Amino acid sequence: MSHEVAVLGAGMHPWGKWGRNFVEYGVHAARAALAEAGLAWTDVQFLAGGDTMRNGYPGYVAGASIAQALGWSGAQVASTYGACATGAQAIDVARARILAGLCDVALVVGADTTPKGFFAPTGGVRQQDPDWLRFRLLGATNPVYFGLYARRRMALYGATPADFAKVKVKNARHGLGNPNARYRKAVREDDVAASPVVSDPLRLLDICATSDGGAAVVLTSLAFARRHTTQPVRLAGVSAVTPRYPNTVIEMPNFATDSAVGVSLPDVPFRDSIARGAYEQAGLGPEDLDLAEVYDLSTALELDWYENIGLCKPGGAEQMLRDGATTLGGRIPVNASGGLASFGEAVPAQAIAQVCELTWQLRGRAEARQVEGARVGLAVNQGLFGHGSSLLLRT
Amino acid sequence: MPTPLPVRQPAIEGWFTQDGGAPRLLGSRCTACGTIFFPKETFACRNPECGSDTLDEIPLSRHGTLWSFTDNRYPPPPPFVASDPFEPYAIAAVELAAEKMVVLGQVAKGVTTEQLAVGMEMELIIEALFEDESGIHEIWKWRPA
Numbered sequence A: 001m002s003h004e005v006a007v008l009g010a011g012m013h014p015w016g017k018w019g020r021n022f023v024e025y026g027v028h029a030a031r032a033a034l035a036e037a038g039l040a041w042t043d044v045q046f047l048a049g050g051d052t053m054r055n056g057y058p059g060y061v062a063g064a065s066i067a068q069a070l071g072w073s074g075a076q077v078a079s080t081y082g083a084c085a086t087g088a089q090a091i092d093v094a095r096a097r098i099l100a101g102l103c104d105v106a107l108v109v110g111a112d113t114t115p116k117g118f119f120a121p122t123g124g125v126r127q128q129d130p131d132w133l134r135f136r137l138l139g140a141t142n143p144v145y146f147g148l149y150a151r152r153r154m155a156l157y158g159a160t161p162a163d164f165a166k167v168k169v170k171n172a173r174h175g176l177g178n179p180n181a182r183y184r185k186a187v188r189e190d191d192v193a194a195s196p197v198v199s200d201p202l203r204l205l206d207i208c209a210t211s212d213g214g215a216a217v218v219l220t221s222l223a224f225a226r227r228h229t230t231q232p233v234r235l236a237g238v239s240a241v242t243p244r245y246p247n248t249v250i251e252m253p254n255f256a257t258d259s260a261v262g263v264s265l266p267d268v269p270f271r272d273s274i275a276r277g278a279y280e281q282a283g284l285g286p287e288d289l290d291l292a293e294v295y296d297l298s299t300a301l302e303l304d305w306y307e308n309i310g311l312c313k314p315g316g317a318e319q320m321l322r323d324g325a326t327t328l329g330g331r332i333p334v335n336a337s338g339g340l341a342s343f344g345e346a347v348p349a350q351a352i353a354q355v356c357e358l359t360w361q362l363r364g365r366a367e368a369r370q371v372e373g374a375r376v377g378l379a380v381n382q383g384l385f386g387h388g389s390s391l392l393l394r395t
Numbered sequence B: 001m002p003t004p005l006p007v008r009q010p011a012i013e014g015w016f017t018q019d020g021g022a023p024r025l026l027g028s029r030c031t032a033c034g035t036i037f038f039p040k041e042t043f044a045c046r047n048p049e050c051g052s053d054t055l056d057e058i059p060l061s062r063h064g065t066l067w068s069f070t071d072n073r074y075p076p077p078p079p080f081v082a083s084d085p086f087e088p089y090a091i092a093a094v095e096l097a098a099e100k101m102v103v104l105g106q107v108a109k110g111v112t113t114e115q116l117a118v119g120m121e122m123e124l125i126i127e128a129l130f131e132d133e134s135g136i137h138e139i140w141k142w143r144p145a
């Protein structure tokens, strides 16, 4: 396929609450990815950095901040931001440069240092900024939106808090053996039920934490990869898609959905369109997947994703979960890495971390969490302000 | 001397009105394609097939059905002004039939999630969001009709 590039190396800095400079995590991840690729930093022709909004100016120019720390090498650079979809955008830019023939070797890095507690908007008084206004006028934190989706699932499909807890139990178990995960501790359904309610019906253990971390991948042309490895992992689809009007599902940081008056609904709702873009580029579908990494900002949201990426029909996710289909050893393991439940969210690194996991899985290097015979994997994610993110990898 | 009553003012200008009695949210409607926005779009219609830049202010329906709900058990971070001690409050997403859209709002003080169910009829009210030295800052909220 002409739109494919290779993932030659992947690397991460372990997730945690380390409190150090995000650049340090980025450099650590970049060096690990380069080592896995068998390349030197000076071989990199293009660096795409995922920006962080919580680390001042160096965060807005993350590509250059990380390039400087690795040692100015004259590489071309870009810095991108798309909230939780930042990494997909950065990967998409790097892929485009390789496919355009502008470079053979690109490095993509995302890293973040996060404050304690709820994510909050940047300071000041900004009455034109919906992200500021949602906190000011509603106190609509991220878990408020997750709570709305969870309650809607309960009303539409009969999901229960016990189903949500099962997602946490599964992902915590998957993350036990992942050296890059922040939480490596088994969780029981009782533990979830005993944790305090944050935004009804979601409890503390249903909601992902905010973490420090860094992730990087080395992307190259397929021709370059074939000279360096006999079995390159191929990046076959990248979807960094926006919604089509009208988007009739309430999304962060909005006060209302679009109106469906006077317009017809799009054929495919936004969340279903995210993975579809990656499937179409790759010429594959959900039936081809061996595993998926989905963005479990909350336990309940993981169940929505099963349906949005086509693993089952709307309303079928709870049954898949209860049947063990999405557990390691099941038909289609979801979040074999442990997911956000085990990592917490390091925004600009997260989509890249999903690609790291898929790369290791497809190389058979995922150790205790290995999905046997994995050949095709999908990552899906969504950033606020209308950013879809989906990446499809194959052997 | 009696203490003067605190001044009541909207927490944000132009998003809702109580003129003429019943509280209403203020949206805008594209004069070309008829689609509706809340909060108001002021400079261009966001329907990609339309391209008009003429929008009229319209009041939105006062009633709708509860699409979903949740609450805040912990105080949200600034710029939210949290009461001290913090009192948990519910948040509703209400579907407006005529406007074919869902609008968020806090739920009236004292109404808990136990009193809510998806599909209930809800109505719009105006209530205090917070009070400071400049007076009471008011906001729209939803409550069971």
Ligand SMILES: [Zn+2]
Binding pocket: B030, B031, B032, B033, B034, B035, B045, B046, B047, B050, B051, B052
């Ligand atoms: Zn229009």
